[in-house]
Amino acid sequence: MALEAQRNEESRLRVRQRKIRWLAGGFIGLLLVCTLLGNTLQNLMLPKVRVAAASPGELEHSYEGSALLKYGATQAFMNPAGWKVSQVHVKEGDVVHKGDLLIEYDDSEATQEVADMKANLEKLKLLLADGEEAYKQAAQVGDEAALQSARGAIQNAKIDIATQGRHLATLHTKIENNRQLVAPFDGTIIEISAVEGQASVGGPDIRLSDSSKGFRLELPIPNDVAELVRIGDELDVLLPDQDNSIVQGQVSSLEANVGSDLTGSGTDKTDLAPTPSQLLTISLQGDHLRSGIKARVVMTKTGSAGTLLVPKAAIHEDDAGTFVYTVEPREGPLGNAYYVARANVEVAGSNGYNSAVTGGVFEGQQVIVESTDPILEGSRVRF
Template sequence: MIPSVQTDPSASRKRIIRWIAGLLSGLLIVLTLFSNTLYSLTLPKVTVERPSAGTLNPEFNGSAALTFVSELDLSNPEGGKVQQVLVKEGEEVKKGQPLILYKNDDTVDQLDSERDTLKKLQLPIESLQRAYIEAANVADPAAQSAARTALESAKTDIAAQERRIQRLESRLAEQRELMAPFDGVIESVHAVEGMPSGSGEADVRIADLGKGLQFELQVPVHMASALNIGNPLEVIAEDKINRSLQGTLLGIGEFDSEAAQPDQADAETVRLHVGLHDKTLRAGDRVELKLELQGNEDALIISSEAVHKDRDGAYVFVIDDRKGPLGNARYARKVSVTISAVYESSTAVVDSLSEDESVIRESSEPLSDGTQVRY
């Protein structure tokens, strides 16, 4: 007979328990890996790039219409009717040149009346002089004093009347002519012969040729930041031969006081105010501004879409790799950058990044400092 083999029930149970424990451990690992995979799919997906050493040489071309730096509206301050218009729109004039003749009947009538008064005052002078001479020949001091006083009083009245007439004559001369206050060009003429001066608009608008022309343009703020007031700038006159002229930078962001000025922390462009002198150009002519700047040789070039801005300035996100129990995890780290140039779709930054860093160019969701991401 073959003896029967007895199985230890406790050993069997231990094997079953070990098997179940192993199965549960494996299932736990699978679930952990699966849940980690699911979690990673919820993270923002990003694309990255490496900065490259290089130089950006930004260029800018912009067109604008010219205006005169100084323009003045002129009318006859004393009023009167326009007798004759001596100039036309677009005409160059010299300082002191008559522009318009006026006729003021009221002042003429007043002057005639004052002249008549002067004649009346002059009539008794001869008789007063004779009376004074006769009194001087008579030993009568009282008569001499009275005659002298009468003669001097008459002469004083005559002198005062002559001064009054001179003032009226000067006033009438001013009323009769409107003269150019400087060498200039007539921008517009609104005076109409036979109509009162300043009827609705100034009689003449004149531009000062001596102060030249000006224009304004919005340019990228990083182009303007490399410029200084007084810098010479290349300007092209958009005429038949596209002449090259030299303009001068008069101001940055301060030309049109009525225009809204952007917050400089967020502004993409800034206003340039440029002046130039050219006797052949006039208000309304168009010119082109050409800017070309030499970039920083120590800069790193990245895509412009990787650069963000807030009130503290410009920044980018770079990838930080951190070790975890299930491998490396990737996080976005905010890095402030200094922009030295922007041209087309590229931006040059300095003093912030290294070539071996991974810069986040795009993200499927908005990022903040410390956000976990995936490639």
């Protein structure tokens, strides 16, 4: 009986110990499950980020734009004498050559003035002759007062004759220079305001293009593209209205586009936000070119090498400078955790999608492009 009681006691003890182990195991398992669930819930509450790897490459800038061709240079010619127009020898659109007669002016009033001045000059010469004769007579009789008077008359007559001669020469030059308007260079008549039988009303009588200057194309281009363009660069210009023929142009100027920004121009643009721009002028030559025809330019420029490319959205800026957020892994009891780190960079250029950066990041490093919630340096995040 004692042995059987001992065996029963040992059996109960083993059952009790087994239950304790089961309970302990269940409790530990429950703790693990709770820990894992808690960690999972905590992770789900962390900001979720999207990352991209910094990769080597050259930043590409693209632009496409169109405008109407303009004359390379024009000059307005006035009617400086204000005479009536006698005859207009050209019409708008005419091609003229240097020395061609454009307009004749009515110089009849000036010609009459010349005749009057010549008559006055002859009178002055007669007065001079009279003075010289009076001087001779006074000298013969020894009349000193008469001599003095004759001498003054002679001197005044000579002065008047010289003055009248200069005025006459000036008027002759005026008539010669203003009776006709001739083309000073080869070109095309752009505009005619002169009307036969009427005097000019203050504006130019004729506006003439200079054929030697060819044509020009003016386009506003974004600053990031303008930074890569140089005076003298050659560009292909497409002419849609002339069977899509291509003519080569040359960059002649690049200047600030004052008071005007691009709005959604160029293939670099991802939205319609105003973009600071510069005015690009391209010079073109060609007998088949005409003012007012449509011209189109497509160009792609590549930035400097030795940079890493990251999405433009990854770039941030504050008082301390320009930077990107990177992801820094740290080992934890339940695996790696990921934290936000700041990396200061220098931006070498940007287009609508990417930025070229130097310093602060290395090839392949993960940079944060966007997050579901605001993040700061040291914040824990999830992918």
